[in-house]
Amino acid sequence: MKTTSMFAGALLALAASTAWADSYPSRPVRLVVPYPPGGSADIVARRIADDWAKELGGSVIVDNRAGAGGNIGVDAVAKSPKDGYTIGLQTVSLAINPSIFAKMPYDTLKDLTAIGTVASSQHVLVVNNNFPAKNTRELVAVAKANPGKYSYGSAGSGSTFHMSAELFKAVANVDILHVPYKGGGPALVDTIGGQVDMSFPVLSAALQQVQSGKLRAIGVTGPKRSALMPDVPTLAESGVPGYSFETWFMVFAPAGTPQPVIEKLNVSLNKVLHNPALKERMAKEGIDPTPSTPGEAQAKLTKEMDMWSKVVKERGIKAE
Numbered sequence: 001m002k003t004t005s006m007f008a009g010a011l012l013a014l015a016a017s018t019a020w021a022d023s024y025p026s027r028p029v030r031l032v033v034p035y036p037p038g039g040s041a042d043i044v045a046r047r048i049a050d051d052w053a054k055e056l057g058g059s060v061i062v063d064n065r066a067g068a069g070g071n072i073g074v075d076a077v078a079k080s081p082k083d084g085y086t087i088g089l090q091t092v093s094l095a096i097n098p099s100i101f102a103k104m105p106y107d108t109l110k111d112l113t114a115i116g117t118v119a120s121s122q123h124v125l126v127v128n129n130n131f132p133a134k135n136t137r138e139l140v141a142v143a144k145a146n147p148g149k150y151s152y153g154s155a156g157s158g159s160t161f162h163m164s165a166e167l168f169k170a171v172a173n174v175d176i177l178h179v180p181y182k183g184g185g186p187a188l189v190d191t192i193g194g195q196v197d198m199s200f201p202v203l204s205a206a207l208q209q210v211q212s213g214k215l216r217a218i219g220v221t222g223p224k225r226s227a228l229m230p231d232v233p234t235l236a237e238s239g240v241p242g243y244s245f246e247t248w249f250m251v252f253a254p255a256g257t258p259q260p261v262i263e264k265l266n267v268s269l270n271k272v273l274h275n276p277a278l279k280e281r282m283a284k285e286g287i288d289p290t291p292s293t294p295g296e297a298q299a300k301l302t303k304e305m306d307m308w309s310k311v312v313k314e315r316g317i318k319a320e
Helices: 001-023 040-056 068-078 091-102 136-145 159-174 184-191 203-211 257-274 276-283 294-315
Strands: 027-035 059-065 088-089 112-122 124-127 149-153 176-182 214-221 246-254 286-290
Touching: 001 040, 001 112, 001 149, 001 184, 027 040, 027 068, 040 059, 040 088, 040 112, 040 257, 040 276, 040 286, 068 088, 068 091, 068 112, 088 112, 091 124, 091 294, 112 203, 112 257, 112 294, 124 136, 124 184, 136 214, 149 159, 149 184, 159 294, 184 203, 214 246, 246 257, 257 276, 257 294, 276 286
Parallel strands: 027 059, 027 088, 149 176
Antiparallel strands: 088 246, 112 246, 112 286, 124 214
């Protein structure tokens, strides 16, 4: 009798959860972006928000909650009610931050659950016009011959600019000095001016400077060439085999959010990401939609947390 009662209770709970999900959303969904307006995460969020709202049959409001390398905004989601009305969009920093911050306000795997991946974007290794190397092999050679002589600018410790460069240094086995800036813009300005030798910005951020001849693109960081820079090889194919880095974007909810709600959010998001018009808009900014299931997204997060933990430990990287 006890087993039958427990089974019946579980069925009732499931039915109630499914019925509640059917009426979801009954009020606006808040999509927290843990960075200021204008950055890549904000751009991706605003590209999908209106279409996602239409698919959900409600409204999606982008809420910028910047600070602490994205941790403030993600923590706000982690501590929100588990009802699907406060969700977040974060970059690969969701997997990196637990390794580089001495203290975290939330436990990534315990306090959050993935809804799905959204998109990915390549970075590009750029150098100033006076840099002696013309391609990846030459760059690796001069860096190995002059350990610590050359420098790269980043958008700050723990940023994707920083981590893509540190992964490059690890795979290529070179010593290049890190110079952190308060944002990617100043890092690019000083790369052009020669205060630093190189940088690893998001491809879209460097496109205009490369096209105008102010910067020279050595290689893109992803697994394939970019349609925006078709003549620029990948770093892997041009001298650093095994290297690959992309900034990915993922949406997530507080752990414990009802699974029917997660599924509804995922299915509606994937419909948006398959929209040809959205794909075309994102392509112009060097962004590729990457729909997934919640399970695939969660597995990606877990795998990358493990990978970055090893890289951070080996390189001695810390947030500053």
